[in-house]
Amino acid sequence: MKPINPIRLMLIGLVMAIAGWSATVVTSRFSLATPVLPATALASMGVIVAITLILGIRILRWRNSNRDATKKKTVLNPILAARTLVLAQACAYAGTVLLGWHVGIFLDQLRIWNLRSDQGITWVAVAMAGGGLVMIVVGLLVERFCKIPPEDTETPGEGKRSPRGEAAGEGEYAYRGD
Template sequence: MKLINPLLLLLIGAVLAGLGWLAALVAGRYGLDTPVLPLTGLITMGVIVVLTLILGIRVLRWRNGKKKQLLNPILAAWTLVLAQACAYTGTVLLGWHAGIFLDQLRLWPVRSGQPITWETLSMAGGGLAMMVVGLVVERFCRIPPEDGDADGTTGMPGKRGKPKAEGEYAYRGD
């Protein structure tokens, strides 16, 4: 698997911010509720962030040599997939709610005490936390180059040394 490209996350966030702003504008024009997730979604986001961190720290500890037993490679792969999903989901939530907040910003002097504005900021903050934790745990799942592989070759006998792709993940069976 490849590392998540931060520029792709930035692009996704910008597109979703535009869509969120447009949705809030249309909802306001037609007298509909502002399309913001309820604050109870923060509980779910918190559980996902904590679970991702716990699994990521487990992989990091194994990677750094504190291994009492062999790490299940399926669990490590699931941790990586969960981290990447967390980063993408956090980007979507951050972008969407940032766009809605931009629409609410023009009415800030009139409705600064509105709960919808604080809900939007809270959900955007939760999305930011998900994105950051996802990116950090993704880095935890990278396997450093083996000793003697400073040039980036695989070092496998019988094969030519082929440089590993940037951001490549592998299972290291010590």
């Protein structure tokens, strides 16, 4: 698997901000409800972040315990590692979508901030954008946890080679797919 490209995340966030802003403009013109997630969605986001972080910490502990060459190397379940990596990347992408969408809503709500007596929707949009940002940070952090450090060899640059010709540990994750 390839690591997440931060530029791709920024582009997705920008597109979703434009989409969120456009949807808010359209719904307000037709006197419909603002398309913001309810505040209870923060609890779901918190559960997803907690599960991702717990699984990531398990991978990090395995990786750190195998650094010492004198200790017996334990085997990591490759399915667990692959699922953790996929969950981390999904968390980052979902956080980007949520952040972008709710930033767009927030930007539209700012222009009528003084005209509204109830600014609850604006604060919910800010909270959801903050939750999206937390999801992005945790996703990228856990993705980094899943990265295998380069293997130490006696001669520098003479490690095992992957089928693509890269040295072991270069751009690879805990799940190698060999």
